[in-house]
Amino acid sequence: KAGVTQTPRYLIKTRGQQVTLSCSPISGHRSVSWYQQTPGQGLQFLFEYFSETQRNKGNFPGRFSGRQFSNSRSEMNVSTLELGDSALYLCASSPRGPGPGQETQYFGPGTRLLVL
Amino acid sequence: EDQVTQSPEALRLQEGESSSLNCSYTVSGLRGLFWYRQDPGKGPEFLFTLYSAGEEKEKERLKATLTKKESFLHITAPKPEDSATYLCVVRNYGGSQGNLIFGKGTKLSVKP
DSSP states (O other): OOOOEEEOSEEEEOTTOOEEEEEEOOTTOOEEEEEEEETTTEEEEEEEEETTEEEEEOSOOTTEEEEEOTTSOEEEEEOSOOGGGOEEEEEEEEOOOSSTTTTOOEEOOOEEEEEO | OOEEEEEOSEEEEETTOOEEEEEEEEOSSEEEEEEEEEOTTSOOEEEEEEOSTTOEEEETTEEEEEOSSEEEEEEOSOOGGGOEEEEEEEEESOTTTOOEEEOOOEEEEEEO
């Protein structure tokens, strides 16, 4: 099975712009979660989508939004970019079905965003 | 408050020098504990899932164990390619699907 894929892998934007990141989960996985990782804060949870519905949301401002499509692919959008948004953005997918092992998350390679 | 604490923050080993990484957790209810390995600039790579005290999982030079308060990741005869940051993550029973609590990680360096 192919792993989680994220596009683009690298991105440079300027303050005030907006950005859209894309994530394709492992085939058959219905849950997609997004994380922000910075050296100072570590991994921080942004939100989780399951069957096109947002199930959980982290403590991030409304500038951060996401959605999930019927094929489980997900996008996240950050509007009005700030310097502090520079980070590695990670997407993770999981089956989220019944039974053991269904909650394990598998991460993609990440999108490195640099805001100038 | 649910919390995951990993120790030490950094560990330097000589090749072949076995050691253990610790993950202590306090959660209202443990739904699962996960170990990941992360190389710089890359996404975390899944290693193990543990669900109940007494459970053990092994993969090559790595062995993960779980008690009611902590988990250990034992590394036997490490090699330089084992150098990475090891993350411990716990899912509790909060919310509709449980919440994930991340440890800060242990950065392991193995010198030849």
